[in-house]
Amino acid sequence: MGIAEPRTAAGRDGLAGVLAEPERTVVALDFDGTLAPIVPDPDRARALPGVAAALSALAPLVGAVVVVTGRPAAKAVEYGGLAGVPGLEHLTVLGHYGAERWEAGTGEVTAPEVHPGVAAVRAELPALLEREDAPAGTWIEDKDRALAVHTRRTPDPDAAVARLREPLAALAARHGLLVEPGRMVLELRPPGVDKGAALNGFLAGRVPGPVVYAGDDLGDLAAYAAVEKRRADGLPGLLVCSAPVTGEPPVRELADRADLVVPGPAGVVDLLTALAARIGGER
Numbered sequence: 001m002g003i004a005e006p007r008t009a010a011g012r013d014g015l016a017g018v019l020a021e022p023e024r025t026v027v028a029l030d031f032d033g034t035l036a037p038i039v040p041d042p043d044r045a046r047a048l049p050g051v052a053a054a055l056s057a058l059a060p061l062v063g064a065v066v067v068v069t070g071r072p073a074a075k076a077v078e079y080g081g082l083a084g085v086p087g088l089e090h091l092t093v094l095g096h097y098g099a100e101r102w103e104a105g106t107g108e109v110t111a112p113e114v115h116p117g118v119a120a121v122r123a124e125l126p127a128l129l130e131r132e133d134a135p136a137g138t139w140i141e142d143k144d145r146a147l148a149v150h151t152r153r154t155p156d157p158d159a160a161v162a163r164l165r166e167p168l169a170a171l172a173a174r175h176g177l178l179v180e181p182g183r184m185v186l187e188l189r190p191p192g193v194d195k196g197a198a199l200n201g202f203l204a205g206r207v208p209g210p211v212v213y214a215g216d217d218l219g220d221l222a223a224y225a226a227v228e229k230r231r232a233d234g235l236p237g238l239l240v241c242s243a244p245v246t247g248e249p250p251v252r253e254l255a256d257r258a259d260l261v262v263p264g265p266a267g268v269v270d271l272l273t274a275l276a277a278r279i280g281g282e283r
Contacts, residue, residue, distance in 0.1 A: 003274045004260060006238065010231055011259020017210035017236025018062075022279045024209025025062040027272070028199055028223065031069035031076045033216030034242040034268055038183075040152055042071075042141055047080040048265040054272040056087030061279045063209060066092045066202055068195050070187065070219055072144055073102035073109050083107060096145040097189070097219075098198025114145050115190040117175030121147055124171060125188075132167050135160045146189035157184040182217045183251060196222030203230075212275075214240035214268055217251055224257050242268050 006012050018025045029035055036045045059065045065088070069076045073095025077083050082091060083104065093102040100111040125140055125147060137153030138160060149168060151160035165186060169179045172188045180187045180194070195215070203211065203226075211230060213223050227237035241258035242265060243250035255261055262271055 003278060006259035008259045011238055014210060014236040014238035018212060021209055022062045024207055026064045026203060027062055027212045028066045028068050030215035030220055031067055031071060034214050035080060035265055037265055045079055048269055050269045052081050052085050054269045056085050057276040058272050059087050061276060066094060068094045068198050068223060070097055071095055073100040077102055094198045097193045097195055098201055099145055099193055117177045118145060120175040121171060121177060121188050128167060128171055134164060146187055148185050148187040150185050152184040161186060180219060182219050194222040195220055196226040199223045199226045208235055210236040212238045214242055216242040220254060
């Protein structure tokens with residue numbers, strides 16, 4: 001299986017850079033919607049079969065592989081089946097948008113103290129949803145360092161997001177948090193915590209080189225921006241959009257900026273596998 005040609009000149013340059021300097025390349029990947037299919041209950045999400053094998057084939061051939069997710073790092077490791085996989089001894093998982101860091105070499109998670117506003121919002125959020133007459137099917141996911149209000153199970157998820165966004169933003173602001181929208185979800189989390197900052201922090205300690213980033217939702221736009229900034233500075237980068245395979249259109253803002261759009265996690269696995277085969281064959 002070959003590597004699909006990126007549709008943009010910057011993407012083609014990015015892919016060429018990866019193939020020319022794999023030892024300096026960082027492959028960064030979102031989890032939900034990118035390595036794991038989106039499911040109604042996030043606690044039931046699991047990495048697509050084939051993810052661990054694809055990553056273990058690719059990781060020894062590139063500079064680093066890092067998973068960048070809004071989930072707690074330990075949950076991404078558990079749901080991804082990423083611990084103890086041969087070839088992934090140097091894998092890093094940046095959870096909570098970089099607030100947590102898990103290293104395969106130690107199996108430990110390091111993190112700063114939780115923002116105090118999270119506890120305050122946790123206490124007030126159920127009453128707010130009741131007061132705002134949130135549609136049936138609205139539910140809260142407690143991520144320890146953030147809280148997500150999901151509308152996927154409501155009769156009209158997009159309308160529910162639009163209805164709840166303003167009151168949730170006001171609640172978050174009172175406690176020093178921000179609201180970040182996603183596909184059928186509103187997440188209340190501390191400021192300055194996003195996938196762009198997480199990716200930049202990870203890259204800051206490395207020799208400059210190519211970056212591949214794959215994501216599927218609005219939360220990945222900050223990481224896209226980080227890669228685009230590097231490209232403006234002359235460093236190759238490849239932006240991949242994992243499109244839904246459920247009949248939903250891809251997130252427009254992400255798809256429009258991507259160099260390559262692939263069909264969901266299966267398409268991401270195919271891309272990682274093809275990259276490993278190409279790089280390994282050229283060594």
